[in-house]
Amino acid sequence: MVEKYYVTYNQVHKLCQEAAPKILDEFKPSLMIAIGGGGYVPARILRSFLKQPGAPNIPIQAIGLSLYEQLSGSDPVEAPGTKVTRTQWLDLSSLEMANLIGKHVLIVDEVDDTRTTLDYAVKELEKDVETARKEQGRSEKTTFSIFVLHNKDKPKKGQLPAEMLENGRYIAAVTVPDVWICYPWEAQDIDEHDSLAAKKGIKELLAEHR
Numbered sequence: 001m002v003e004k005y006y007v008t009y010n011q012v013h014k015l016c017q018e019a020a021p022k023i024l025d026e027f028k029p030s031l032m033i034a035i036g037g038g039g040y041v042p043a044r045i046l047r048s049f050l051k052q053p054g055a056p057n058i059p060i061q062a063i064g065l066s067l068y069e070q071l072s073g074s075d076p077v078e079a080p081g082t083k084v085t086r087t088q089w090l091d092l093s094s095l096e097m098a099n100l101i102g103k104h105v106l107i108v109d110e111v112d113d114t115r116t117t118l119d120y121a122v123k124e125l126e127k128d129v130e131t132a133r134k135e136q137g138r139s140e141k142t143t144f145s146i147f148v149l150h151n152k153d154k155p156k157k158g159q160l161p162a163e164m165l166e167n168g169r170y171i172a173a174v175t176v177p178d179v180w181i182c183y184p185w186e187a188q189d190i191d192e193h194d195s196l197a198a199k200k201g202i203k204e205l206l207a208e209h210r
């Protein structure tokens with residue numbers, strides 16, 4: 001049984017805050033793509049920290065990908081599926097796709113576990129942007145970067161482009177052991193979640209590992 005560790009909204013907020021200067025320095029994103037559902041809250045928090053005086057907010061687009069299915073019963077630990085399901089995607093025919101061409105796009109998710117989801121997202125987005133670029137006869141290069149709150153230190157099933165990793169276009173706020181992370185937006189009872197976080201917090205687990 002995988003052990004569960006808890007993260008609070010407050011900690012998520014601070015992880016986004018701490019990562020923002022590096023993201024601004026290294027990526028200068030002009031657009032975020034949040035992978036739902038877990039990427040939505042981090043992307044929204046991050047937007048506030050990426051906002052530059054005098055510049056508009058960075059737009060957030062959303063895609064929905066699902067790999068994990070809830071097991072029967074009430075236990076929140078989920079079992080990985082084998083196939084990524086698109087529950088929501090960008091409208092390939094519209095301005096949405098053309099909007100990505102030539103941009104620095106930051107893909108945001110909460111956790112990189114087996115990496116299957118990120119592998120799928122990057123490959124599919126690159127493919128679709130390339131199709132749109134050709135269709136429109138444009139030449140600008142689109143670059144994708146990734147931000148996750150937690151990267152699990154484990155063998156990955158999915159892969160990211162080598163040049164993305166080599167060029168520092170992958171940022172995880174923290175790298176954690178292979179445990180199950182309970183996020184506050186999944187909680188039915190947020191007060192109970194916070195008290196569990198005080199006893200079994202991912203932050204404390206990381207401090208022990210240091």
Ligand SMILES: O=P(O)(O)OC[C@H]1O[C@H](OP(=O)(O)OP(=O)(O)O)[C@H](O)[C@@H]1O
Pocket residue numbers: 035036037038039065066067068069078080109110111112113114115116117118
């Ligand atoms: O690295 P991986 O093994 O691919 O796992 C990471 C993915 O799993 C979770 O999504 P999930 O499929 O549970 O959907 P949800 O975000 O809607 O809960 C999470 O939000 C990531 O997208």
Ligand SMILES: Nc1nc2[nH]cnc2c(=O)[nH]1
Pocket residue numbers: 068111113179180181182183186
């Ligand atoms: N909530 C949650 N979802 C995940 N999806 C893949 N790994 C995890 C995890 O540790 N926690």
